[in-house]
Amino acid sequence: MTPLARLLAERIRETGPITVADYMAECLLHPVHGYYTTRDPFGAAGDFTTAPEISQMFGELVGLALAQAWLDRGAPAPFTLAELGPGRGTLMADILRATRSVPGFHAAARVLLVEASPVLRRKQQETISRGHDLGLRWIEGAGDLPEQPLFLVANEFFDALPIHQYQFINGGWHERLIGLQEGALAFGLAEGPTLPYTMAMHHREDGAIIEENRIGRFIMRQVHHRLHHHGGVALVIDYGDWRSHGDTLQALRAHAFDDPLAHPGEADLTAHVDFEPLAEHQPHFYTTQGAFLTRLGIDARAERLARNLTGAALESHRAAHRRLTHPEEMGSLFKVLAVTSDGAPPPPGFA
CATH class of the missing domain: 3.40.50.12710 (Rossmann fold)
Incomplete structure (x- = not known):
């Protein structure tokens, strides 16, 4: 488990699951452990080439x-x-x-x-x-x-x-969240249906995910x-x-x-x-x-x-x-x- 994973797990235990957007923001821009704030990610020494x-x-x-x-x-x-x-x-x-x-x-x-x-x-x-x-x-x-x-x-x-993610289940859109399962980070869904502010509301197949x-x-x-x-x-x-x-x-x-x-x-x-x-x-x-x-x-x-x-x-x-x-x-x-x-x-x- 990475140092940031431990911090996120502690946060989730204290305050509950977090959105995919919150997770991405922490992973990329956390002031101590964020991917972009701690390294040069580009080129052969990094993880991708633009x-x-x-x-x-x-x-x-x-x-x-x-x-x-x-x-x-x-x-x-x-x-x-x-x-x-x-x-x-x-x-x-x-x-x-x-x-x-x-x-x-x-x-x-x-x-x-x-x-x-x-x-x-x-x-x-x-x-x-x-x-x-x-x-x-x-x-x-x-x-x-x-x-x-x-x-x-x-x-x-x-x-x-x-990004925020939503999944269409049982006739409603539920925001996709990240919580804990047996101590490890895992995807889940918000309990109550959520109406996302998005242009893709016509895409309503059961199990569909929109971002x-x-x-x-x-x-x-x-x-x-x-x-x-x-x-x-x-x-x-x-x-x-x-x-x-x-x-x-x-x-x-x-x-x-x-x-x-x-x-x-x-x-x-x-x-x-x-x-x-x-x-x-x-x-x-x-x-x-x-x-x-x-x-x-x-x-x-x-x-x-x-x-x-x-x-x-x-x-x-x-x-x-x-x-x-x-x-x-x-x-x-x-x-x-x-x-x-x-x-x-x-x-x-x-x-």
């Missing part, structure tokens, strides 16, 4: 898409260039490198990073400051974003936000407000579907899938993203990551980079290109949602 870590092409193309969207909207100045959950800072570093030659873009940009982990904030400072002299600023949440034009990216951010990302919806409302009043675009890139159903809670530990209740605080917890609630009737565009990157020109960029590579480096480059775009890898599993302001043109990468 698209920016796979290839520089991802961040370059995302950056140029944001810059073109900025130009298409009249190049407002100043504007907020923000990232939610920047990881090691690789994506923002690539965005800034790729957009260095866009006239006026860097001069107008105010770079903001939304990051809770002190470990990752230090890593982001090191990674991003290495390549440019723009000032960086960290904020605690989307509610602290300035009231000005916003160009924002969130890559594999919403999948790590705590609700309340924090994600709150964050996107802050983003929507700024886009509506000041213009801009927000790109959300993550794995999931427009409307997901079922239990998608999963744990990753030492680059392998794990029981979500087995090693709290020592495994990454995520859930598939429902994109429909994040759009929430705002002007939006939606596609797969593979289609998005292909429309942005990743094939030509990959071919150009390949000219200077041979041997193992060339094979690694080709594998990265395939991993980002192929339908059997990240190309179809990962989706891209662009939220814009009324009347704005579609951002680059969308039909």
